[in-house]
Structure formats: structure tokens, C-alpha cells
Amino acid sequence: MKPGNTINVFIFAAAVFLLSVVLAHGADQTVGMMHTDKAALEKRFGQKPYSPWAESGFPRQVYWGDTHLHTGLSVDAGLFGCRLGLEDAYRFARGEQVISSTGQPVKLSRPLDWLVIADHSDGMGLVNGLAAASPEVTRFEQGSRWSKGLRAGGQTAVETALDLITTFSQGKVDPELLGMYSPGSKIYASVWDDVVEAAETYNDPGRFTTLIGFEWTSLVTGNNLHRNVIFRDNGDRAGQVVPYTTQEPIGSTDPLELYKWMTNYEAKTSGTVLALAHNGNLSNGIMFPLDVQYTGRKLDAFYVEQRARWEPMYEITQIKGDGETHPFLSPDDEFANYETWDAGNLDLSEAKKNEMLQYEYGREALKNGLLLEARLGTNPYKFGLVGSTDSHTALSTAEEDNFFGKHSGSEPSPQRMLHPFTETKQGKFDGWQTVASGLAAVWAKENTRQAIFDAMARREVYGTTGPRMMVRFFGGWDFTLQDLNSRQPAFQGYEKGVPMGGDLSAHKGGKAPTFMVYSLRDPIGANLDRIQIIKGWLDANGKTHEKVYDVAWSDNRKPDSDGKLPPVGNTVDIKNASWINSIGASELGAVWTDPDFDAKERAFYYARVIEIPTPRWIVYDAFRFGVEIPEGAETIHQERAYTAPIWYTP
Amino acid sequence: MKKLLKDPLLHFLLIGAALFLVFGFFKGPTGNEENKIVITQGDIDALQANFVRTWQRPPTDGELSGLIDNRVEDEIAFREAVAMGLDQDDAVIRRRLRMKMELLMEDIAGLSPPSDEELQAYLEEHMYSFHQEPQVSFKQVYLNSDKRGAGVDEAARKMLAELTAAGPGADPVSFSDPNMLPKEFRLYYASDIEKLFGKSFIKDLLQVEPGKWNGPVWSSYGLHLVFVRDRIEGRDPELAEVRVEVEREWAAKRRREFKEQTYKKLRERYTVIIEEPLSSADDNKILTRSK
Numbered sequence: 001m002k003p004g005n006t007i008n009v010f011i012f013a014a015a016v017f018l019l020s021v022v023l024a025h026g027a028d029q030t031v032g033m034m035h036t037d038k039a040a041l042e043k044r045f046g047q048k049p050y051s052p053w054a055e056s057g058f059p060r061q062v063y064w065g066d067t068h069l070h071t072g073l074s075v076d077a078g079l080f081g082c083r084l085g086l087e088d089a090y091r092f093a094r095g096e097q098v099i100s101s102t103g104q105p106v107k108l109s110r111p112l113d114w115l116v117i118a119d120h121s122d123g124m125g126l127v128n129g130l131a132a133a134s135p136e137v138t139r140f141e142q143g144s145r146w147s148k149g150l151r152a153g154g155q156t157a158v159e160t161a162l163d164l165i166t167t168f169s170q171g172k173v174d175p176e177l178l179g180m181y182s183p184g185s186k187i188y189a190s191v192w193d194d195v196v197e198a199a200e201t202y203n204d205p206g207r208f209t210t211l212i213g214f215e216w217t218s219l220v221t222g223n224n225l226h227r228n229v230i231f232r233d234n235g236d237r238a239g240q241v242v243p244y245t246t247q248e249p250i251g252s253t254d255p256l257e258l259y260k261w262m263t264n265y266e267a268k269t270s271g272t273v274l275a276l277a278h279n280g281n282l283s284n285g286i287m288f289p290l291d292v293q294y295t296g297r298k299l300d301a302f303y304v305e306q307r308a309r310w311e312p313m314y315e316i317t318q319i320k321g322d323g324e325t326h327p328f329l330s331p332d333d334e335f336a337n338y339e340t341w342d343a344g345n346l347d348l349s350e351a352k353k354n355e356m357l358q359y360e361y362g363r364e365a366l367k368n369g370l371l372l373e374a375r376l377g378t379n380p381y382k383f384g385l386v387g388s389t390d391s392h393t394a395l396s397t398a399e400e401d402n403f404f405g406k407h408s409g410s411e412p413s414p415q416r417m418l419h420p421f422t423e424t425k426q427g428k429f430d431g432w433q434t435v436a437s438g439l440a441a442v443w444a445k446e447n448t449r450q451a452i453f454d455a456m457a458r459r460e461v462y463g464t465t466g467p468r469m470m471v472r473f474f475g476g477w478d479f480t481l482q483d484l485n486s487r488q489p490a491f492q493g494y495e496k497g498v499p500m501g502g503d504l505s506a507h508k509g510g511k512a513p514t515f516m517v518y519s520l521r522d523p524i525g526a527n528l529d530r531i532q533i534i535k536g537w538l539d540a541n542g543k544t545h546e547k548v549y550d551v552a553w554s555d556n557r558k559p560d561s562d563g564k565l566p567p568v569g570n571t572v573d574i575k576n577a578s579w580i581n582s583i584g585a586s587e588l589g590a591v592w593t594d595p596d597f598d599a600k601e602r603a604f605y606y607a608r609v610i611e612i613p614t615p616r617w618i619v620y621d622a623f624r625f626g627v628e629i630p631e632g633a634e635t636i637h638q639e640r641a642y643t644a645p646i647w648y649t650p
Numbered sequence: 651m652k653k654l655l656k657d658p659l660l661h662f663l664l665i666g667a668a669l670f671l672v673f674g675f676f677k678g679p680t681g682n683e684e685n686k687i688v689i690t691q692g693d694i695d696a697l698q699a700n701f702v703r704t705w706q707r708p709p710t711d712g713e714l715s716g717l718i719d720n721r722v723e724d725e726i727a728f729r730e731a732v733a734m735g736l737d738q739d740d741a742v743i744r745r746r747l748r749m750k751m752e753l754l755m756e757d758i759a760g761l762s763p764p765s766d767e768e769l770q771a772y773l774e775e776h777m778y779s780f781h782q783e784p785q786v787s788f789k790q791v792y793l794n795s796d797k798r799g800a801g802v803d804e805a806a807r808k809m810l811a812e813l814t815a816a817g818p819g820a821d822p823v824s825f826s827d828p829n830m831l832p833k834e835f836r837l838y839y840a841s842d843i844e845k846l847f848g849k850s851f852i853k854d855l856l857q858v859e860p861g862k863w864n865g866p867v868w869s870s871y872g873l874h875l876v877f878v879r880d881r882i883e884g885r886d887p888e889l890a891e892v893r894v895e896v897e898r899e900w901a902a903k904r905r906r907e908f909k910e911q912t913y914k915k916l917r918e919r920y921t922v923i924i925e926e927p928l929s930s931a932d933d934n935k936i937l938t939r940s941k
Contacts, residue, residue: 060832078745087902095841110845123746150761158911161758165916190703194753201898207839242703249716250704261704268706470830487823487833520830523848523870586796586871587829 058494059443059460062470063452065114066093066396067276067440068215068228068315068388072101073191074119077392080407084394086198089117093396094208101408106395109402109524110468112439113447114209117195118228121214121243122251124191140174142167192242196235203234205448214243216275218253220294222349224282227258228315232272232453240269254295259306274457276383278315278390280365281323284345285356288365288381290372299380304372307380312457316362316642317387317438317465319406320346320429324385324608324642325363328354333548334564335532335610338637339435339465343427351426366645367536367544370602373649374538384459384501384644385606387438387466398466401577403436403617410434414625417618417633432633436617437465441641443499459501462643467522473500473607475646477507479514479591489516489589500606501644512597513648517551518589519609519641526611527584529554529568529638533592537603548608551592554585570613572636577615577623584612599650606645610638687725689718697721752909759908764900766889772900773889779899780892784856785837787880789820791865794827795872806866806873813863813875820863820877829871837882847871856881 071089072082083101084092092098095111149160167173192214199210211230218225231238244261245251252258262273280287286294293299316323321341330336344351358364362385369381389396392407403412410416410431417432441462444455455461462471472490476497483492493499493516504513521528530553536546550565559565569583594605613636622629629635697717701709709717737743764772773780791813795802813820822833831846844852848870858864858878865875889896 072749075742075746078749079742111841147761150758152762154762155911157758157762158908158915161755161908161912162915164758191753240703241706242700244704249713249720250701264705472830485828487826487828489828518830520871523846589828 057445058490058499059445059451059455060490061444061447063113063209063442063444063447064468065112065116065209065440065442065452066388066398067116067211067213067230067313067386068118068278068318068390069093069115069394069396070119070215070390070392071117071394073124073195074215074392075123076120077394077407080392080409082393082408086117086195086394087202089394089396090115090198090202090208090210092394094202094204098395100395100404100411101393102411102413104404104411106397106402106404108397109399111208112396114211114442114452115396116211116213116228116230117199118213118215118230119195120217122217122245122247124195124214124243124245140176142174190242193239196239200235203449206446209447209449209452211449211452212238216244216246216258218246218255218258219346220253220286222345222347223284223286223294224279224346225253225255225277225286225294226279227255227275227277227311229258229262229273229275230453230456232274232450232457233269234449237269237271241265254293256293256297256303256306259310262310272453273310274312274453275310276313276315276386277311278318278388279320279323279346280314280360280362281321281326281341282344282346283360284350284352285359288359288368290359290368299372299376301376301378304376304378304380308378308382311380312383312459313386313461313644314362314365314381314383315388315390315440316385316463317435318390319435319437320390321433321435322437322465323360323362325361326357328357329361329364330546330548333534333546335548335608335638335640338640339433339437339634341429341433343429344424348422348424348426348429362642363534363536363546366604366606367538367546370536370538370604371542371544374542374602379647382459382647384456384461385463385642386440386456386461387463387642388440389438398437398439400436400466400615400617401620403620406434412621412624414621414627417621417627418630430630430633432618432630435465439464439466439468441468441471459644460499462500462641464641465639467525467611467639467641469522469525469528469609469611469641470520471607471609471641471643472516472518473643473646474498474516475502475504475513475605475648476516477504477511477513479516481591484516484518484589484591489518492516498646500646502646504646504648506599506648506650510597510599512594513605514591514593515551515605515607515646516589516591517607517643519587519607521584521586521611526579526614526639527554527581527586528588529584529610529612530565531588531590532608532610533605534608535594535596535603535605537598537601539601547596549592551607552588552590554588554612555583568612570636572613572615572619574615574619574629574635575623577619579612579614581612602650603648604645605648607641607643609641609643611640613638687722689721689725693721694718755909755912756905759905760901762904764897764904769893769896769900770889772903773892773896776899777886780887780895782885782887782891783839783841784884785839785882786843786855786878787836787838788855788876788878789822789834790831790877791822791826791833791875792829792831792871793866793873793875794829797827802873803866806875810863810865810875813877818861818877818879822877825875831871837880840884847874 069089070077071085072078073085081101088098093112093115095108097105097107100106146160146164150157196212199212203210213228213230216227216229244258246253258275262275265271265273277287289299291299322339325333325336326340326342327337342352365381369379373379389398391397393404393411395404397404405411405416419431421429421431421434441464442452442455443460444451472493474493474497479496483489486492498504515533517531517533519528519531531551533549533551534546536544538544553565554568557566571582572579616635616637618629618633619635698709701717731737791809793802793806798805809825813825826833840852843855851867851869854867855876858876860878860881863875863877866873867876
């Protein structure tokens with residue numbers, strides 16, 4: 001960062017040292033201080049409605065959730081011993097204590113606001129809904145007896161159920177009655193019906209929202225192309241279909257076929273859906289193609305339009321690694337090597353090669369999206385960023401000190417960090433490498449299915465690796481420090497610009513865009529080290545570039561002559577699994593103008609908020625179980641938030 | 651050769667061949683009758699139903715014959731695999747069957763609806779989980795203790811006097827230090843306030859006297875002066891207000907109990923023999939067997 005840019009940096013929180021800086025900067029900076037001018041106060045009285053939000057249509061609150069949780073209904077989760085179902089998953093997410101599959105009581109520090117249970121669609125097909133009550137059943141002697149017994153409840157129901165099971169297993173059921181339960185009959189039900197019903201039962205608009213969803217688990221020779229599909233709709237629409245699978249002949253592993261299914265769903269039910277991909281890092285170069293799809297099909301206008309149409313978000317961080325960028329792709333980014341999983345593809349049947357990386361990571365995809373837009377007219381990789389867990393335990397846990405692992409076999413135990421997650425001749429993902437991540441933050445107008453979905457669709461979302469820091473990010477043409485220091489910067493943000501996920505188009509005179517970004521740390525979490533803005537752009541020669549700018553930081557640090565900011569320090573005590581907020585800031589903010597702007601070049605900008613160093617989950621394990629941390633295991637990290645970008649198009 | 655012997659694929663083929671010889675020879679699908687695969691109209695209806703629910707239209711003739719072909723191959727693979735004993739000791743198959751069995755039990759458990767008396771009794775017994783949280787309407791003015799340093803207490807005292815003078819209409823926005831937290835809240839639930847401000851803040855907020863400016867109240871960010879306009883105290887609800895929730899909880903409990911009871915009853919039909927561990931040196935065996 002050039003020294004001149006420091007003028008643009010205003011840190012409005014934290015560190016006691018800061019006061020002197022603030023004063024040194026003069027009049028501007030006192031705007032944020034105590035305001036007791038009587039005349040000014042009087043001027044304000046009686047002019048506005050009591051609630052300053054009454055006439056504002058923008059989202060005022062961030063809602064925290066997980067777009068990607070598996071329960072015991074997912075075959076792989078069940079195989080690893082997950083005994084918890086949909087009901088347990090919802091109860092846990094809304095803040096109740098539950099008993100995990102390994103018998104351990106577990107509770108979240110704070111409830112989530114919303115949850116998408118995304119069990120694998122393969123295996124959710126039709127199963128026999130034997131017990132569905134139906135008047136047609138009761139005309140049979142057996143049917144009527146069972147129906148009566150089961151409805152009686154209590155011990156009678158148990159006895160009846162056993163009688164029913166025995167009669168079935170001995171083949172003594174009236175064949176005509178049995179026919180009613182045969183495949184294809186009216187009372188045949190699917191696991192999906194249970195999924196939809198549970199979502200309906202636990203949806204509590206305003207308090208806890210359940211969005212209906214599933215995971216389409218496309219795996220091509222071990223290369224991960226998974227997508228989660230989320231419905232805006234209630235069960236009356238979502239329940240009309242069954243989820244799309246990867247099994248031929250009905251299903252497919254090609255995303256274009258998934259889009260076709262989504263198109264069809266919307267057309268036939270008047271419903272609304274979106275999809276988001278995850279774990280490009282385990283796709284071995286096929287998640288974000290630039291020239292051809294893995295099928296050999298060349299990328300064309302149709303592909304880029306479809307992908308842009310259906311995938312407004314990307315899950316950039318989760319248990320199986322962080323997907324923002326890779327040190328090989330971003331050698332100048334000192335924070336690039338964060339929770340990197342680059343040994344190979346999902347099942348480690350093939351080792352990673354460097355040339356695959358450019359088609360796997362979020363930032364590179366954002367860059368290549370600009371190139372594809374220039375080439376084909378649409379940017380297929382124009383997505384908001386979220387984090388989610390991908391837990392297979394029915395427990396959405398993303399906190400380091402409360403992490404229940406990837407699957408039930410990796411719930412807390414003294415040995416869990418030692419067991420490899422996957423190991424083949426091609427490489428290894430160590431158990432300690434699993435990431436206690438992440439969360440999806442949504443700036444929505446209210447906590448309902450529709451409002452949360454709409455925020456996702458307009459990309460007003462950000463992802464974190466677990467902590468709940470609040471982040472606002474706006475782009476416009478004339479943001480000033482006064483806007484940031486005004487007591488309600490969000491009003492200025494929406495009035496003068498666009499929020500995260502938005503678009504800027506050319507401004508007359510080739511003026512450089514300005515960005516207002518600010519963040520408040522998690523109320524029970526670590527302080528903030530810095531806020532960065534990451535810019536990616538496409539030059540006149542069709543080459544993409546990226547640059548990371550520090551825009552706000554704590555503790556009055558001074559960048560060195562190369563513009564590099566010194567590290568924030570470290571308070572982590574590994575032995576006692578603790579840290580303190582004696583460094584960093586509880587709140588940071590800045591208004592920043594792109595110093596290298598070229599009005600002719602396509603670009604995107606997103607903010608990355610970095611926390612001070614804290615212990616990883618294995619440190620809490622070591623402390624609580626009294627075990628040694630394996631050599632080479634990462635113990636300390638800096639958690640972070642990634643906002644959806646704002647795009648500039650000439 | 652040594653490498654070849656270690657190859658899992660070779661193992662698979664050898665075991666498969668052995669199983670085939672053992673099972674296939676004696677009870678494999680040999681006779682004409684056993685080798686008959688009938689795809690019934692019911693099967694076809696099921697294939698169609700799944701297709702229709704996926705695509706919201708019936709399959710074309712070509713698609714349907716593809717589905718049927720696939721179903722035939724499914725059946726062949728299934729029979730041959732079972733004949734080879736491949737279904738034995740397969741964790742996925744076992745887990746899947748158990749899941750289906752339990753879904754069935756849950757379905758059955760859901761068939762007997764609760765009476766009003768049962769719900770009332772459940773509500774009374776579990777009142778703590780239906781307790782209606784307090785709700786608060788309030789305004790807050792934030793004082794940044796980091797930035798103000800030692801002077802913050804004095805500043806808070808002074809500002810409290812000013813706010814008191816300005817009265818209930820005082821606009822918190824024009825007093826507060828900059829901060830991302832909202833300044834005004836209309837009937838927020840206590841737990842939602844806690845999510846934003848932390849535990850100690852909500853505890854104190856529920857204690858302050860409504861209708862006047864109070865403080866300072868500490869949050870995890872610093873000091874706040876607060877004006878509580880309205881507070882709805884927490885209370886125990888009537889059944890009518892929370893009937894949906896009570897039914898949901900009651901049904902969940904019922905399903906759990908029904909499952910437990912059914913397993914218990916089914917167990918009575920079996921003689922379970924758990925063999926003593928052969929050698930105390932083998933910890934793993936002890937663990938598994940003593941379960």
C-alpha cells in the first residue's frame with residue numbers, strides 16, 4: 001500500500017493508542033465523537049418518523065446460517081455412524097442441546113437464524129411408506145385392525161406394530177392389501193417427503209427459518225462437482241418434485257442437466273430455486289472451466305448464461321478446506337495459504353497438479369469470469385461468497401472450541417486429530433486438517449424463506465470461517481469519510497452506492513470507484529486484525545490480474561517502505577488453549593478509492609476481514625483431552641470473512 | 651507378483667469367484683423359473699412415478715424403455731450379487747435397511763394423534779421449553795470505551811444527564827459513537843438482543859427502569875445508555891397459544907419412545923449371546939463385545 005492511501009484509512013474502533021491518531025488527523029475525525037451541540041440536536045427532533053428504519057427498504061440485519069448440513073439420511077453420513085436425523089439437526093441449529101451420535105451432549109454457543117439441510121439426493125428416491133393412513137386400507141380386516149391399534153397409541157400401538165411387522169415378514173398379509181403398498185401405488189412415499197415435512201414443521205418465520213434443499217452429488221472419477229440446491233418455496237411446491245439425482249437414466253453428473261431440471265421445476269410449479277457449488281479445491285481442475293467442460297463440451301454462450309442464471313453463490317469455505325485462493329495462484333497474498341487442501345481430488349484417487357489449481361479456487365474463478373464475459377457476453381462466475389459446514393453429523397458446528405467434526409467418526413475424541421480423513425497412495429488429508437468452518441451471513445429484510453432466498457439471489461451475502469463478525473461493503477462513485485462517520489453509514493451506503501453483490505457501470509470522466517467497508521467483531525469472538533480489499537481485473541490484452549490492498553487495520557501500525565503492514569501480533573497460549581483481545585480492534589472501517597483504476601478494464605472488488613490469531617480446534621482438543629498435537633499440525637490461524645464482490649463493468 | 655497379491659481388485663475378483671463357486675453352484679439362479687424376471691405393471695408405474703416427480707411430465711416411450719432396461723439390469727445385478735452373498739455384512743446395506751425400518755416406526759408412531767389432555771399435560775411438564783421470552787423495545791447510545799479511554803465513565807455520566815434532559819424523544823443516533831449495532835429496537839426477543847450485545851447486556855437491560863434513560867450498561871463492545879420504551883415480561887403460555895409447538899414436541903417424544911419400545915419388544919424375540927473376549931490383550935475386541 002502506498003503511504004498516500006493511509007489518508008483514506010479511518011479506523012473507528014479499538015486500541016487505546018488510536019485516540020492520538022484520530023486527534024492528529026484533525027477536524028474530520030471528530031465527527032464520530034460526542035455530539036452535544038444543542039442547535040444540531042433541536043434540528044433533528046420532530047423531523048423524522050420515530051423509527052429511522054420505518055421508511056427504509058434495505059436490509060438492516062444480518063442472519064446467520066448454514067447452507068449445507070447432512071443428517072443420518074445421507075447414506076455416507078449413516079455409514080460413518082450418524083444416528084441423528086432431520087429433527088435433531090433442526091433442534092440443534094435453533095439452539096437446543098442434543099445428544100450426538102457418539103453419545104455426547106452438545107449445544108451451540110448461539111442459535112443459527114436459518115438452516116438448509118442438504119442431504120444427498122441419490123438415495124432419497126421412493127421407499128415404501130408402509131404406514132400412511134388411508135381409508136382404502138381399512139376395508140381389509142387386517143388393515144382395519146392395524147389402523148385401529150396404531151391409532152390407539154401407547155403400548156397397544158407398539159404391539160400392533162410388531163404384529164404388522166411379523167405378518168409382513170411371514171408373507172401373511174392379504175395380497176390385495178399388499179398390492180396397495182406395492183411400488184407405483186398411491187400411498188408410496190419417498191424420503192424426500194419426510195425432508196419436506198420436517199422443514200415445514202420446524203420453519204418458524206421471524207425466529208428460525210428452514211429452507212428446503214438437497215445436495216446433487218456429482219462426482220466424476222473422484223472429482224468433486226457437487227452443488228446444493230435451495231428452494232425459495234414452501235413444501236406445497238417443493239414437495240411436487242423429487243430432487244435431481246446423478247443416476248442415469250433419470251439423473252446426470254453434468255451441471256447442464258441439473259440446470260435443465262431447475263428450469264423445469266420453475267416452469268412446472270411456478271417455484272424458485274438456486275444452486276451453489278462447493279469444494280472446487282477437490283475437483284482436480286473441473287469446477288470452473290475456462291474452455292471446455294469435463295464432458296468435452298466447449299464453453300459457449302448457453303453454458304455461461306445457464307451457470308450465471310442458476311448459481312448466484314459459491315460456498316467458498318467449509319470443513320474440507322478453504323477455497324478462496326491458493327499460494328500458487330496468489331504468491332503475493334500473505335494470507336493465501338489458509339486451510340489449504342491440495343493433496344488431490346475428493347477421494348484422493350488422483351493427486352493434485354499445479355495446472356489444475358486455476359480452475360478450482362474462488363478468486364481465480366472470479367477473474368476468469370471477467371475473461372469469459374469479455375469472450376462470451378456473460379460472466380458465469382459472478383457469485384456471492386458464503387461459508388457453510390458440510391457436516392455429516394446433523395450438527396452444524398463451525399466454532400473452534402465446539403467442533404463436532406466432519407462425520408460421526410470424527411466427533412470429539414482424544415484420537416480424532418490423528419486419524420487421516422482420507423489416505424491413498426496419491427496422498428493424504430490428515431484428520432487435524434479438517435476445518436471448523438464455516439457460516440453463511442445474509443443481509444436480509446427479515447428472517448423468512450423468501451427474504452433470505454432473495455438476499456442470496458441478489459448476492460448480498462458473505463461467508464466466514466466460523467466467527468460471526470458483522471461486515472458491510474458498499475461500492476459507489478463518491479463515498480467520503482463523512483459517510484463512514486455518519487452515525488448510520490448503511491443509509492449512505494445504499495443511497496449513494498450498491499451493497500456487496502452489486503454492480504457498478506462506467507461513470508463519466510473515468511473516475512475511480514470508491515468503497516466503504518466496515519466490520520464489527522463477533523460479540524463473543526476475537527478482535528479484528530485488518531480489512532483488505534481484493535481487486536481482480538482483466539487487462540486490454542485479455543490477461544487477468546489480482547491485487548490485495550490493506551485498507552483498515554488495528555493498533556496504529558505503520559506499513560514498511562514496501563507498503564507491507566507488520567503482523568498484528570499473537571496472544572495465543574497453546575498450552576491453555578486461550579487467547580486475549582489485547583491486540584486488534586473490535587471495529588474497523590475505511591473508505592477506499594482504487595488507486596490503480598482503469599475505466600476501460602473489467603474488475604471486481606471484495607473485502608476480506610481478518611481476525612487476530614486464535615487457536616485451531618485441535619488446540620482445544622489437546623487441552624481438553626490432555627493429548628499431544630501431532631508434529632506439523634497447524635495450531636494457530638487467523639479466521640476471516642469474505643464478502644460477495646462488487647463488479648465494475650465498463 | 652508380491653505386488654499383484656496385494657492388489658485389492660485381485661482380492662475382490664478372487665473372493666467373488668470363490669463366493670460364486672460356493673453359493674452360485676448350490677443355490678444360484680439356475681433353473682428357468684428362478685431366472686425369470688418379471689417387471690410388473692406396478693414396477694413400471696413406480697418407475698414412471700419417479701420420473702414424473704423428477705421432471706413433471708411422463709417419460710417418452712424411449713425414456714420409459716430406458717428406465718425399464720435399467721430396472722432389468724438392476725434386478726439381474728441384485729440377484730447375482732445376493733447369490734454371491736455380496737449383501738452379507740455390507741455396512742451400507744445394513745444401515746439403509748435399518749433406516750427404512752426406523753422411518754417405518756416413525757410413520758407408525760405418527761398415526762395416533764394426541765388428545766387435548768395429553769398436550770396439556772405435556773405443556774405443564776415441559777413448561778420451561780415453552781416459556782415465552784421477554785421482549786424489549788429500547789434505544790441505545792454507545793460510548794466507545796477503547797477510543798474514549800479513562801474518560802469514558804465521566805462522559806457517560808454527562809451524556810446521561812443530557813439524554814435525560816432531552817427526554818424520551820432523544821434521537822440516539824445523534825448522541826452515539828459510531829458503531830454498527832442498531833440504535834433502536836422494537837419488541838426484540840431477549841435471545842436476539844443477546845446475540846447482538848452479549849449475555850451481560852441483556853441481563854442488565856431486563857432490570858432497568860422503563861420510561862427513562864439509564865446506564866451505563868456494559869456489552870462486549872463497551873458502554874451503552876439505554877431507554878426502555880416497552881417491555882413484555884416473560885411468561886408461561888396457554889396451550890392455545892403454543893399448540894403447534896407443543897404438538898411438534900409431543901410427537902417427537904412419541905416417536906422416540908415408540909422406537910425404543912419397539913426395539914425392546916423385538917429384542918424379546920431374540921436370544922442374544924455375547925461371547926467372552928478370547929484374549930484380554932485385544933482391546934478392540936473387548937470394546938466391541940462389551941457394548
